Structures are given as C-alpha cells and as structure tokens.
Amino acid sequence: MPFIGQTPTPSARDLVYAKLREKILSLELPPGTALSEKESSLRFNVSRTPVRESFLRLAQEGLVQVLPQRGTFVSLIDPELVEEARFMREHLEKAVIRLACEKFPEEKLAELEANLREQRACIEREDHRRLFELDEGFHRTLFEGCGKLNTWSVIQQMNVHLNRSRLLRLVTDHRWDHLYEHHERMTAAIRGRDADAAERLMKEHLHLSVEDQPLLQEKFPHYFKQGE
Amino acid sequence: MPFIGQTPTPSARDLVYAKLREKILSLELPPGTALSEKESSLRFNVSRTPVRESFLRLAQEGLVQVLPQRGTFVSLIDPELVEEARFMREHLEKAVIRLACEKFPEEKLAELEANLREQRACIEREDHRRLFELDEGFHRTLFEGCGKLNTWSVIQQMNVHLNRSRLLRLVTDHRWDHLYEHHERMTAAIRGRDADAAERLMKEHLHLSVEDQPLLQEKFPHYFKQGE
DNA sequence: AGTTCCATACTACCATACAAGTGTGGTAGT
DNA sequence: ACTACCACACTTGTATGGTAGTATGGAACT
Structure with a gap:
C-alpha cells in the first residue's frame, strides 16, 4: 500500500509545480524570466506534459504568463x-x-x-x-x-x-x-x-x-x- | 491578422473549460456526476489533452475532484x-x-x-x-x-x-x-x-x-x- | 545604407500511444 | 451457496510526434 493520505504519491506534475513555485517566490527566477516547456522538461528529467500542466497551474495563480506560440514568462509584480x-x-x-x-x-x-x-x-x-x-x-x-x-x-x-x-x-x-x-x-x-x-x-x-x-x-x- | 485583442482565438482548452464550468454551475451536471477525459473528448470532438487541461483547471477551482486512476467527479457542495x-x-x-x-x-x-x-x-x-x-x-x-x-x-x-x-x-x-x-x-x-x-x-x-x-x-x- | 523578404529556429497547442493503478464481474474452487 | 481470485474494462498519468503561429537574423534588392 503506497501510503494512503493526502499524497497517494506526488505526481511528476506536482513536483515540477512545487519546485517552480518555490523558485519564483524566492525570486531565484526573477520576474520577466523566460521559461520553456522543453528546457524545463530536460532540467527536471520528465516529459513536456507534466511541465506544461504545471505551467498552466502557475498561470492560473498569476505567477507566470503564457503567451500562445510565443513563450511563458515569470509574471512581473503588479x-x-x-x-x-x-x-x-x-x-x-x-x-x-x-x-x-x-x-x-x-x-x-x-x-x-x-x-x-x-x-x-x-x-x-x-x-x-x-x-x-x-x-x-x-x-x-x-x-x-x-x-x-x-x-x-x-x-x-x-x-x-x-x-x-x-x-x-x-x-x-x-x-x-x-x-x-x-x-x-x-x-x-x-x-x-x-x-x-x-x-x-x-x-x-x-x-x-x-x-x-x-x-x-x-x-x-x-x-x-x-x-x- | 487574427483579431488581436484579449482573445487571440480561444483555444480548445478554453472552450471546453467554459462549457463544463457553465454546466456545473447551472447544476446541469449535478454534484457527484462522474466525468471522464475520454468521454468528454468524444463529446467535444477534441483530443484528451485539452479536456484534461480543463479538468485540471476546474479541479484547482474546486469544481471537480480528480482521483488518480479512479476518475473525475463534480465536487459536492461543501x-x-x-x-x-x-x-x-x-x-x-x-x-x-x-x-x-x-x-x-x-x-x-x-x-x-x-x-x-x-x-x-x-x-x-x-x-x-x-x-x-x-x-x-x-x-x-x-x-x-x-x-x-x-x-x-x-x-x-x-x-x-x-x-x-x-x-x-x-x-x-x-x-x-x-x-x-x-x-x-x-x-x-x-x-x-x-x-x-x-x-x-x-x-x-x-x-x-x-x-x-x-x-x-x-x-x-x-x-x-x-x-x- | 536602408528596406523588404524569407529561411530557420524557436514557441505553445493538440493528437495519440503507452504505462500504471483501480474497480468489477465472472469463474473456479471449496 | 459462498468465497477467493483473476482477467478485463475502465480510469488518469506520462511520453512523444506533428502542426501552426511567432521572432529573428541574414540575404537580396532598392
């Protein structure tokens, strides 16, 4: 049994999300920084899918801004x-x-x-x-x-x-x-x-x-x- | 030029999201209803990807609950x-x-x-x-x-x-x-x-x-x- | 020199295939 | 009749290839 609780095994998406969020909030990734699905997927050793999904989640929280066909950027502080x-x-x-x-x-x-x-x-x-x-x-x-x-x-x-x-x-x-x-x-x-x-x-x-x-x-x- | 404005052409993901949200809030999809990425993808004539992404977004807003490997359900009212x-x-x-x-x-x-x-x-x-x-x-x-x-x-x-x-x-x-x-x-x-x-x-x-x-x-x- | 145009190397978006876990119904054994 | 078990039909999670739109730098032309 894989430890039943609130975390039945954190998914790759959740891990990537947590790490990115951490880096953004700590300003290690300063506002304006360009992100990329591919680059992050290589960096975290996962496919683009979980990276992409974590980008979307961050976008919904206003931490990044996704511009279709252009790129994803760490949001400026408003x-x-x-x-x-x-x-x-x-x-x-x-x-x-x-x-x-x-x-x-x-x-x-x-x-x-x-x-x-x-x-x-x-x-x-x-x-x-x-x-x-x-x-x-x-x-x-x-x-x-x-x-x-x-x-x-x-x-x-x-x-x-x-x-x-x-x-x-x-x-x-x-x-x-x-x-x-x-x-x-x-x-x-x-x-x-x-x-x-x-x-x-x-x-x-x-x-x-x-x-x-x-x-x-x-x-x-x-x-x-x-x-x- | 594809009409530059706030909607540079709504993506499939956004469309699916909007329709599902509408159905959930209007109680057309009552609390507890089981959803499925596959079924919805057939219903909306898109692939699983945009459906999945709209599910994740709805989940973040608390409108649905995603249980890994089990299913996705319209949230009960808390x-x-x-x-x-x-x-x-x-x-x-x-x-x-x-x-x-x-x-x-x-x-x-x-x-x-x-x-x-x-x-x-x-x-x-x-x-x-x-x-x-x-x-x-x-x-x-x-x-x-x-x-x-x-x-x-x-x-x-x-x-x-x-x-x-x-x-x-x-x-x-x-x-x-x-x-x-x-x-x-x-x-x-x-x-x-x-x-x-x-x-x-x-x-x-x-x-x-x-x-x-x-x-x-x-x-x-x-x-x-x-x-x- | 300055301008236009286009090849190219990106980007995110979407479709699809495969992997892995879960629930269920039928079947074999008791 | 009842129980244990297992195959199978689901589910979501992940990987990957192809498509279309965008930015950029260099070449060709004015």
Whole structure:
C-alpha cells in the first residue's frame, strides 16, 4: 500500500509545480524570466506534459504568463495586486482576530505562543528566511483557530504577489523587530479579549508590509508592472 | 491578422473549460456526476489533452475532484466553503461599500442605476436566470467603482460554491423581491454617503444568501458534502 | 545604407500511444 | 451457496510526434 493520505504519491506534475513555485517566490527566477516547456522538461528529467500542466497551474495563480506560440514568462509584480492583497488581508484578518477575541481554542493559542518563542530565537540568530515562514504560520494559525482555513487559502493565492514584494524588501531592509512585537501584542490582546485593540494592531501590522512599496518599485523597476 | 485583442482565438482548452464550468454551475451536471477525459473528448470532438487541461483547471477551482486512476467527479457542495464564502463577501463588501460612500465615480453609479432598472424588468417577467446575473453584476460594479476588481475576482473563485447553493435555493424559493429592494437601498445610501447604513444593509443582504442553508442540505442531501 | 523578404529556429497547442493503478464481474474452487 | 481470485474494462498519468503561429537574423534588392 503506497501510503494512503493526502499524497497517494506526488505526481511528476506536482513536483515540477512545487519546485517552480518555490523558485519564483524566492525570486531565484526573477520576474520577466523566460521559461520553456522543453528546457524545463530536460532540467527536471520528465516529459513536456507534466511541465506544461504545471505551467498552466502557475498561470492560473498569476505567477507566470503564457503567451500562445510565443513563450511563458515569470509574471512581473503588479503593484495593483500587491495593494489589493493588502486590502483583502486587512479586512479579513481584522474580522478574524475579532472572532479570536470571542472564542479561540486554548490549543491554538499555545501554538501561537510557541511560534512567538521561535520568532525570538530567529531574531537572535538573524534567520530572516525562517522568520518569514513563522510570520506566515502565525497568521495561518489565527485563521485555523477560528475555523476559517479556507479563507486563508484564498488569501494565500492573492498573497503570492504581496510576498514577492515583501521578500524584495527583505533584501534591503532588516528591521524585522517590530514584526515580532506586533505579533506578541496581538496574542496578548486575544488572551485579554480586547477586540478593539486587536483589530487596531492588525491594521497597523498589515499596513507595514507595503510601507515603502514605491521605493521598491524605484529600486527594481524591471521587476514591476508599470502603470497603464 | 487574427483579431488581436484579449482573445487571440480561444483555444480548445478554453472552450471546453467554459462549457463544463457553465454546466456545473447551472447544476446541469449535478454534484457527484462522474466525468471522464475520454468521454468528454468524444463529446467535444477534441483530443484528451485539452479536456484534461480543463479538468485540471476546474479541479484547482474546486469544481471537480480528480482521483488518480479512479476518475473525475463534480465536487459536492461543501457547506463549510459556502459559509466561508459568505464570511469573505460580508467583510470585503462591507469595506468596499464604505469606500464607495466616500468616493464613487458618477459613471459607475449610473451603471448601478441602469442595473436596478433592468432588475425591475426581470422581476416583472419573472426571468430569474437573468436576475441572478444582474445581482452578480451589481456587486461587481461596486468593486469596479472602487478600483478593487482583482479582489472581486478572488471572491468569485470562492463564490462558485455559494452560487451553486444559491441556485439550488432558486429552484424551491422564488421570493427574489427583497433582493431588489436591498440593492436599491444600498444605491441610495451611496448617493447619500451614509456609510453606516450602507454597511448594515450589505451585511443583512449577504446573510440572506445562506438563510435556509440547512433546509437545502436536508432537501438535497446527496448534493452536499457531509460533515466529517 | 536602408528596406523588404524569407529561411530557420524557436514557441505553445493538440493528437495519440503507452504505462500504471483501480474497480468489477465472472469463474473456479471449496 | 459462498468465497477467493483473476482477467478485463475502465480510469488518469506520462511520453512523444506533428502542426501552426511567432521572432529573428541574414540575404537580396532598392
């Protein structure tokens, strides 16, 4: 029996998809890079079919752009999408953290606090990569504890654009301390059931992520889609 | 030159996708129906490839479920997804209608009012199908006027589940009059820049769409995913 | 020198063949 | 009658060849 679970054996398509997505989100494949079914199929030692299918999936998520008979390219970061991703997150996460102040399973709260501890450790040893993941995990746990995990998934999809932008920012700016502080104060607000404070904190927190967006666009102009 | 525009000639894949999606959302292919790449390829007179690719796309949107080596099935309606879709819409649309009360282009406001007129006509001649579309259009215009069209697209994706449920409701219940009245009052609130009233109206409006969800699940049990 | 045209080397799209896993119904054995 | 087993008819996953459209560089012509 080949391990029955959510992964009854990951297909070649899924593997290729995961690797490409990883490379795109980490900016190892920067915006604008040309991809090719054939080249990728050689690179991953599979046929063109699974490569092609992973391209289509990435295209649907907006990570690549497929131009028929011309080529497939890593999408430029669209500032409009970045802003709307922030907008969505702000309003949905404000609503969720309000829910959390009413009712939140103790187990998940402990998970948040464990996450906080690891964040502290990451700041010590300046492991920004892992800190980025922990930030994701923190917010995810919030949604999970409120039974809104599907909502989080949908946000995630829009979030890929915001995240590429945030990662770019990480290159030039290392002030990630506020981030931890925010998370800590939000957790405290949930414990204290102070919905108004929690909502206010969340709003500030999410506004930070696009704080110097214009500077980024100036610094890496060829990575961004220019306004119409 | 083959008409350069947004559709440089729709591919076979896109055509198959559009037709299947249409059939699924209209419940012509009810939840649970078995599909097959081969059968569909014969039906649409194309090879398996474009059919397969449209299946994958539908799967990513959650409209079908692909079980490797077993088959592809139209997804059951997941009540959890229906509720979260409503949750997302409530909070995002409340935020958007608030924006609309601050600033909304006159042109789009006129569009809303034209939509309202057509809604009235549809109620007269009991064209519920078209009324459903107009309802979609009304909300879409709201997002468009606020420059949040991408957000609407993301909502739409989650919305497919909510919509199948709403369509099911349409079969048994024809009281669509409130709907028009709500839309009219929301438009008035925007004109009068009364954000609090607008937000309250929107909240009520969206709560209506899942009003008798439990009854539906009782009436069409085999269309819904049962609780874990 | 500048312009037009065309061969060529790409691209993604589609059709088709084969591989591998799954469910089912019939059959042989008990 | 019942059970175990196996062949077979499905399913999706992968590989590959051919088609049509696109971009590009060089040759021929003005």
